[in-house]
Amino acid sequence: MGAFNTIAFKPEYCDGCNACMTACATAKAGNSDILNSRIQIVADGETFELAMCRQCADPKCVANCPAAALAKNGADGVIEWDGTKCVNCLLCTVGCAYGGIVHNAAVGHVVKCDTCDGDPACVKACERGALKYHTTANIYNEVGDLEDLFVPGLAGCQGCNTELIMRHTMRRIGPDSVLAAPPGCIPGMGSVGYNGLTGTKVPVFHPLLTNTASMLTGIKRHYKRQGREVNAVALAGDGGTADVGFQSLSGAAERGEQILFICVDNEGYMNTGMQRSGCTPFGAWTSTTPVGERGKGKTQDAKNLPLLMMMHNCEYVATASTAFMEDLYEKLDRAIDASKRGFAYLHIYSPCTTGWRFPSAENIEVARKAVETNFVMLWEFNPRDGLRLSRSLDDARPIDEYLNALGKYRHLEPEQVGHIEATLHKNVELIRGFAEGRRHAMA
Amino acid sequence: MSAVLKPKSKAIVCDGNEAAAWAVTLARVDMVAVYPITPQSSLVEYLAKFVADGKLNAEIVDVEGEHSVLSVLHGGVLAGARAYTGTCGPGLAFMFEPYLRTPGMRMPLVMSIVTRDTLTPQSVWGGHQDAMSVREVGWIQMYCETVQEVHDTTILAYKVAEHRDVMLPVNVCHDGNYLSYGAARIELPSQEEVDAFLPPPSTNWHAALDPSRPMAVDPLTGGAGGPGPALFVRYRKGHCAGMQNALAVIEQAHEDWARIVGRRHAPLVESYRMDDAEAALVTLGSMTGAAKDAVDAARERGQRVGLVKVKTYRPFPVQAIVKALSGVRAVGVVDRSVSFGWNCGPLFQDVIGALHFAERRPAAMSFIGGLAGADITTDHFGAAIERVQALAQDGVVGETVWLNERD
Numbered sequence: 076m077g078a079f080n081t082i083a084f085k086p087e088y089c090d091g092c093n094a095c096m097t098a099c100a101t102a103k104a105g106n107s108d109i110l111n112s113r114i115q116i117v118a119d120g121e122t123f124e125l126a127m128c129r130q131c132a133d134p135k136c137v138a139n140c141p142a143a144a145l146a147k148n149g150a151d152g153v154i155e156w157d158g159t160k161c162v163n164c165l166l167c168t169v170g171c172a173y174g175g176i177v178h179n180a181a182v183g184h185v186v187k188c189d190t191c192d193g194d195p196a197c198v199k200a201c202e203r204g205a206l207k208y209h210t211t212a213n214i215y216n217e218v219g220d221l222e223d224l225f226v227p228g229l230a231g232c233q234g235c236n237t238e239l240i241m242r243h244t245m246r247r248i249g250p251d252s253v254l255a256a257p258p259g260c261i262p263g264m265g266s267v268g269y270n271g272l273t274g275t276k277v278p279v280f281h282p283l284l285t286n287t288a289s290m291l292t293g294i295k296r297h298y299k300r301q302g303r304e305v306n307a308v309a310l311a312g313d314g315g316t317a318d319v320g321f322q323s324l325s326g327a328a329e330r331g332e333q334i335l336f337i338c339v340d341n342e343g344y345m346n347t348g349m350q351r352s353g354c355t356p357f358g359a360w361t362s363t364t365p366v367g368e369r370g371k372g373k374t375q376d377a378k379n380l381p382l383l384m385m386m387h388n389c390e391y392v393a394t395a396s397t398a399f400m401e402d403l404y405e406k407l408d409r410a411i412d413a414s415k416r417g418f419a420y421l422h423i424y425s426p427c428t429t430g431w432r433f434p435s436a437e438n439i440e441v442a443r444k445a446v447e448t449n450f451v452m453l454w455e456f457n458p459r460d461g462l463r464l465s466r467s468l469d470d471a472r473p474i475d476e477y478l479n480a481l482g483k484y485r486h487l488e489p490e491q492v493g494h495i496e497a498t499l500h501k502n503v504e505l506i507r508g509f510a511e512g513r514r515h516a517m518a
Numbered sequence: 519m520s521a522v523l524k525p526k527s528k529a530i531v532c533d534g535n536e537a538a539a540w541a542v543t544l545a546r547v548d549m550v551a552v553y554p555i556t557p558q559s560s561l562v563e564y565l566a567k568f569v570a571d572g573k574l575n576a577e578i579v580d581v582e583g584e585h586s587v588l589s590v591l592h593g594g595v596l597a598g599a600r601a602y603t604g605t606c607g608p609g610l611a612f613m614f615e616p617y618l619r620t621p622g623m624r625m626p627l628v629m630s631i632v633t634r635d636t637l638t639p640q641s642v643w644g645g646h647q648d649a650m651s652v653r654e655v656g657w658i659q660m661y662c663e664t665v666q667e668v669h670d671t672t673i674l675a676y677k678v679a680e681h682r683d684v685m686l687p688v689n690v691c692h693d694g695n696y697l698s699y700g701a702a703r704i705e706l707p708s709q710e711e712v713d714a715f716l717p718p719p720s721t722n723w724h725a726a727l728d729p730s731r732p733m734a735v736d737p738l739t740g741g742a743g744g745p746g747p748a749l750f751v752r753y754r755k756g757h758c759a760g761m762q763n764a765l766a767v768i769e770q771a772h773e774d775w776a777r778i779v780g781r782r783h784a785p786l787v788e789s790y791r792m793d794d795a796e797a798a799l800v801t802l803g804s805m806t807g808a809a810k811d812a813v814d815a816a817r818e819r820g821q822r823v824g825l826v827k828v829k830t831y832r833p834f835p836v837q838a839i840v841k842a843l844s845g846v847r848a849v850g851v852v853d854r855s856v857s858f859g860w861n862c863g864p865l866f867q868d869v870i871g872a873l874h875f876a877e878r879r880p881a882a883m884s885f886i887g888g889l890a891g892a893d894i895t896t897d898h899f900g901a902a903i904e905r906v907q908a909l910a911q912d913g914v915v916g917e918t919v920w921l922n923e924r925d
Contacts, residue, residue, distance in 0.1 A: 253597075253727045268737030270745045278727040280596070280735035283615055286589035289581065293593020293601075294727055296577045297549060301598075305729055323589060326582030 079132075079152025081209050082114075082188070082195055084125040088205035091116060091123055098200035102191060104181065111181060113188040114197045115174065128175030128188040130154055135170030136187075145176075153190055161185070214404050221246040224276045231264040234435025236425040236442065237339050238264060239397055241310055244337055244423075245277070247407050252306035253294050254279045257287045257320065259312035261339065263346040266310075284315045288327035291334045299333070306335060306414065313340040313354035317380045328387035328418045335414035338380065341427040349430040353378045356450075357498060358491045360483040361430070371486060376498055381422040382505075385456045390417030393455035393465075396424050398443035402465050406455055413457065424451045432482025441480050448477040449499060452506050462509035474499060527708045527779075534668040534697035537704055538604065538630050538690070539564035541672030543574040544712040545628075548599035548719075551579045551587040555609040556642045557694040558632040562604065584613035588629075592616060595625045596727040596735060600676065600719045604630035606694060607648045608637060614652070620687045621656035621757060623736060624724055626679035627687050628672065631659075633803070633854075634694040635890040643891025644694030646803065646855040650864045656757055658688040658764050659832040661803045665702040667783055668692045670775060673712060677771040680719055683763040691831075693854075695891050696804040707779045715778045761833040768830055786835035788827040789842045791817055795824030797906040798843060798880075800851040802828050802865055805887075805894045809852065812899030823903050828865065839872040848881045848910035849873070850902050852921075854888040862886070862918045881913045887921030894921055 096112035104111035115126040130152050137145045137154060144160035145167055147153075156176075163184055167176050176187040188195075190208075198206045224245040231238040237260050245254065254277050256262040265274040267281050282290045287309045295307035316324060316338040327334055343361050344350040351361040356377045360366050364373040385392045391413030395403040406421060413419040426441040428434070433441055445451040446466065453465040474496055478484040487495075508514035532540070538561055542550065550569075552562040568574035577599075579590045584605050591601040605613060610631060620627065635645030649659060658678060662668045668690070675688040692698065707715075725735050740750035765786065772785035791813055792798060801809045806827045816823045826842045828835075843849055851870075853863020860867055862884035870882050885902050887894040898921045905919065 250732075251729045253729065262738070268734040270739055270741070270749050271737070273734030273737055275734060276732060278729055278732045278735070280727055281737070283589070283619065286585060286592075286616060289586035289589035290593035290596075292579060292581075292586075293549065293551075293590040293595070293599070294597045295593075296579060296590075297594045297597035297599040300548065300577055322582060323586050326586055329582070330580070 079130065080190070080193065081130060082127065082190065082198060083207045083209045085205050085207070086123045086125075088203045089116060089123045090203060091118060092203075094200040094202065095197035095206055098196040102196040103186070111179065111186075113186055126174030128154060128171075129173050130188075130190070135172070136167035136176050139166040139170035141166065151190075151193065154187065155189065156185065156187055158184060214400055218243065218246050218404075222250070222276070224250060225266060226274045226276070229264040229266060229274055231260065232429045232435070234428045234438045235260070235264070236397055236427070236438045237261060237341060240337075240339050240423050240425055241266065243397075243400075243403070244310065244407060245308075247404065248306055248308055248335065248411055250277050251304065252277050252308050253291070255282045255287045255291055255307075255309045255311070256280070257282045257309070257311050257315040258284045258346070259315055259344070260341070260346040261310050261312065285319050286323050287311050287315060287320055288332070288334060288336060289323040291336075292327050292330070292332045295333050306411070307333065309334065309336045311336065311338055312344070312346070313338055313342060313380070314344045314352040317353040317378055325387065328384060328389050328420065331390070331417040333414055333417060335410055335419045335421070337421045337423060339423055339425045340380070341425045341430060342377070343427075343430055345427050345430040354380060357495055358484060358487050360432075360486065366486045371488065371491065372483070379502070381420070384420040384422070385462065387418070388458050389420050389456075390414070391419040391455070391457050392422075393420075394422045394424070394451065394453050396442045396446050396451055396453060398439050398446055399453060399466070402453060406465075409455070430483070432485075433480055437480065441477075444472070444477040444480055447472045448474045449503050450474065450477050452503065454506060454510065461512070462506070464506070464510045468503050468507055471503075527706060527711065529703055529705050531701055531703050532665065533560070533699050533701045534662070534665045534692045535561035535632065535699070536564050537665045537669035538672050538692065539568060540706055541669045542602045543568050544707065544709060545602075545673050545676050545716055546600065546713075546718070547574070547576050547602045549577045549579065549591060549594040549601045551581055551590040551601070551603045553581055553584050553587050553605070553609065555584070555606055557634060557644065557698040558604045558606050558609070558630070561630065561632060561698070584609040585616060588613045588616040588620065591627050592620065592623070592625060595627050596725065598719070598726060598728070600680075601627040602629070603627075604632055606632045607634035610648045610652065611636070617652060617657075618655055622753065624685040624757075624760070625687055626676070626685055626719070626724070628675040628679055629687065629689055630672065631689050631691045632694050632698045633691050639890070641890040644696055644698075644854075645889045645891070646691070646693075646853070647889070649689060649691045650855040653832055653864065656686070656761065657832065658684075658686055658761070658830070660688065660690055660768075660830050661828065662690065662692045662697060663804055663806045663827060665697060665700065666704040666781070668697055669704055669706070670779070670781060670783060673716060674771050674775055677716055677774070678764060678767050681763075681767045684760050684767050685724055686757075686760050686764065691803065693804040700804075705781070711779050715774055764833055765830070765835060784827065784829055786830045786838040787842050788829060790825040790827065792824035792826065792842065792845070794822055795846055796822045797848045797850070797903070797910040798823065798846045799825045799899065799902060799906065800828060800843075800849060800865065800869055801825060802831065802852075803854065805852060805854065808894060808896050809899045812896045812903055815896065815900065816903045821903065821907060823907065831865070831868075834868050834872065836872040836875060839869060840876045843869070843873060843880060844876045844878060846880050846910070848883075848906050848913075850883055850885055850906035850909070852885040852887060852894070852899075852902060854886075854894075856886060856889075881909050881915055883909055883915050884918040885921055886918060889922065892922040892925060898922075
């Protein structure tokens with residue numbers, strides 16, 4: 076199966092200007108009557124809905140068609156309509172749940188989006204960024220062919236982002252790997268196993284919380300000595316990385332050990348009951364920074380772990396988010412490659428539905444808001460090019476959009492929000508300084 | 519003298535740390551992790567130099583602390599390496615977390631403890647308190663008397679550790695200052711002899727992290743339900759069985775060493791002038807030399823006194839101790855460390871525990887000396903012999919005697 080693109084719609088950026096529909100009608104019908112547009116934006120109370128062909132993988136319109144006039148193109152994924160075969164029965168319109176194929180009175184037959192041969196006019200017309208032509212499907216189609224190296228039914232919390240990270244990263248890294256899962260949610264959900272059973276298909280082990288990078292050092296060194304190419308990989312929580320695990324991590328990074336160390340940062344000791352870690356941000360509720368008459372959450376800022384790792388002049392350091400999977404996969408590829416030459420460190424932010432107190436269905440949205448408000452900044456570093464931004468820090472959304480999404484910030488008082496904003500501003504300027512070469516990033 | 523030397527074996531003068539480094543080299547160790555600490559430092563310096571000079575073909579990993587020293591070796595062993603390191607005192611304390619885990623994972627690595635008294639009071643000098651503090655963790659511990667024994671035991675230790683009936687880590691304990699820096703003439707076996715004694719490690723029968731045969735190493739085990747309780751007992755019991763199996767394996771390894779290299783050391787306990795002895799000293803480590811001299815002097819005075827040196831301390835050779843001491847009326851155990859819980863020496867505790875199984879139980883008392891680098895002289899041992907002789911006559915067990923109390 077090929078890799079397919081989709082037109083994605085973000086209603087929160089849409090103001091109902093109709094520019095997309097006008098552009099489509101112009102491109103497809105030669106006039107500006109939005110009734111002829113293959114994309115329809117429909118007001119729904121305060122927000123907007125999209126009626127348009129999704130180019131489904133399992134298209135009901137195609138299944139319903141008795142005349143074989145509709146078919147999914149295996150090359151680009153677009154569902155094509157053939158007017159020479161169509162019998163105008165309209166059964167296809169009954170099959171579609173998205174209003175993606177409809178009868179057009181002006182031409183007397185059904186019409187649907189053909190993505191303008193991969194250069195959709197509607198997306199170009201949208202000035203507010205509500206429409207995007209995404210290549211996300213590329214990744215999912217590609218990794219879909221790779222073996223999931225964990226068993227089904229890991230016992231993570233509902234909507235766990237960390238489980239998603241585990242499955243995606245190991246899929247790409249592949250089976251010629253030894254995986255270290257120090258104590259935390261990652262082994263806690265059964266990846267290493269229990270009483271003789273295991274949840275992982277590659278060699279996997281519990282290091283101590285303290286010695287992940289050191290144990291991987293020994294494994295990698297001996298396989299190298301034997302001339303064997305084996306990936307030494309860590310999937311570690313932020314506590315095992317930033318706090319008690321930091322000494323061995325720093326030592327391995329300084330020595331340039333050929334390890335791929337992935338920190339899954341959920342900003343605390345979530346597996347043991349949501350205690351504070353060095354990566355817990357200011358103001359956050361945790362079970363050891365509780366909120367009460369005097370307590371108002373954590374009183375210190377988080378340590379900037381990826382920046383600390385950059386200062387080790389590692390072969391590769393990057394931050395990533397599951398809300399930006401194309402970016403995550405590109406960084407994963409570069410990290411895997413870099414780990415064959417030196418120390419590669421990937422810091423993936425992982426919102427925790429249980430510990431951060433938000434509905435499990437909103438995990439990716441929370442991850443996205445963290446990035447769009449600059450609370451999380453996506454960047455990468457290598458010793459030759461220094462730090463480069465993966466995503467512009469300009470035009471950030473207000474921090475409230477992120478804070479208000481999370482129960483762990485529910486108690487925040489205005490001065491605490493002020494502190495968070497000020498810290499955010501400083502952090503943005505710091506990273507921007509590295510990115511623009513005003514600060515020296517060990518290059 | 520030269521007539522007994524085999525071709526290519528040679529005599530050198532070196533201290534115990536260099537003797538251990540030569541042993542590691544001859545044992546063809548794959549991986550050495552290094553972090554310096556007094557009085558071990560010169561040992562790892564020798565190893566680093568041997569690697570730099572091409573004498574030792576091993577991965578040498580210079581890490582940021584003892585915790586990582588042992589952790590790196592854990593990784594190496596799980597990938598199939600023959601691994602070595604050495605430490606002592608505060609370094610041993612710092613590596614306690616991975617140290618605790620090493621025998622449970624049945625990792626056959628060898629680590630020298632260049633023994634040093636523990637903090638605090640602040641001290642950098644020899645004493646057995648560090649090694650004694652980890653005596654119940656499940657490692658094999660062997661204590662050396664001489665520089666030659668340090669060398670030979672360090673090679674022997676791999677034969678024991680890697681034996682499939684044992685599969686446990688071994689501490690070769692050699693006394694800080696006295697053996698680490700004390701130089702003596704020793705004979706190095708030839709590489710051919712060591713190769714004949716010690717075949718390359720086989721990784722096929724222990725836990726491994728190898729993509730060609732994936733397994734989960736050390737998943738969560740135990741709990742009150744399902745297979746947990748029985749599985750956990752199986753691991754613990756297996757560990758204890760491995761320790762007990764080690765007694766016979768240590769004896770066989772020493773026998774093989776004597777056959778191939780032509781040098782014999784007592785594997786578990788050494789009985790010195792114990793025929794017809796009515797009183798005995800029990801010693802551990804380098805103090806034994808001075809103690810033997812004191813025994814010789816007492817024998818010349820006509821006193822019926824002997825000595826039992828404990829070589830293998832963990833597993834504790836209960837039967838060998840009972841056999842060695844069952845003929846005497848009084849035993850004086852000399853420790854270079856303290857059991858705070860019992861106000862005596864830890865070896866003393868073990869000896870009187872073993873003597874519970876003797877048909878005729880001798881009276882026993884505890885001597886503590888040589889703490890933090892203090893010397894236990896022949897005079898000290900002479901006084902101890904007098905005290906034990908008196909005990910043999912009157913059977914009145916006194917308080918623990920602190921040998922250096924008035925030095």
